[in-house]
Amino acid sequence: MADTDPILAAVPRRLAVWSEDARGLVVLERPRPTTTGLKGAGDLISWWLSPRRVRLDALGSTAWRRLDGRATVAEVAEALAAEHGIEDAQGRAAHFVRLLRREGYLAVDAHLPAAVEPR
Numbered sequence: 001m002a003d004t005d006p007i008l009a010a011v012p013r014r015l016a017v018w019s020e021d022a023r024g025l026v027v028l029e030r031p032r033p034t035t036t037g038l039k040g041a042g043d044l045i046s047w048w049l050s051p052r053r054v055r056l057d058a059l060g061s062t063a064w065r066r067l068d069g070r071a072t073v074a075e076v077a078e079a080l081a082a083e084h085g086i087e088d089a090q091g092r093a094a095h096f097v098r099l100l101r102r103e104g105y106l107a108v109d110a111h112l113p114a115a116v117e118p119r
Contacts, residue, residue, distance in 0.1 A: 007094045007108070008077070013069035016105040026061040028054045031104045054105075059084055063096055067106065073097050 017029040030052050033043035056064055062083055066076040077093035080086055100106040 005090065005094050007097060008072065008074040008090055010073050010097070010109045011069065011071065012067050012073065012097050012101070012106040012108050014064075014067060014105070015107055018064065020061075021055065024061070025058065026056045026064045028056065028064070028105055030054065033104065059086065059092075060096065063093060067097070 016031050019027050019029075021027050030047065030050060033040065033047050035043045059080065063076050063080060066079050071079075073093050074090065076097075077089040080093060081089035086092060097106060097108065101108050
């Protein structure tokens with residue numbers, strides 16, 4: 001039996017402002033960076049040069065709506081498998097959460113530091 005990905009037990013919470021477009025897809029507003037110093041200056045420049053809005057596809061929109069600060073990543077994966085019939089829902093949900101965390105859209109439980117780093 002393979003080891004279970006520890007991020008599946010995490011309960012992410014949203015940090016980004018979001019809305020839905022006319023087709024019902026989620027549109028995320030990129031949060032302004034909060035880092036300081038030289039790194040903060042670099043992060044701010046990157047933020048200014050990056051797209052401010054990110055439109056998620058149907059799968060990402062379903063996952064985002066479920067990432068409400070109460071559901072675990074595993075529960076979100078179950079919903080994705082049920083609603084969209086995707087294979088490897090746990091792996092895709094884990095990757096999605098890691099990516100959104102890295103980009104500043106989500107916060108993940110601090111007690112899972114190894115789980116939140118990209119693989």
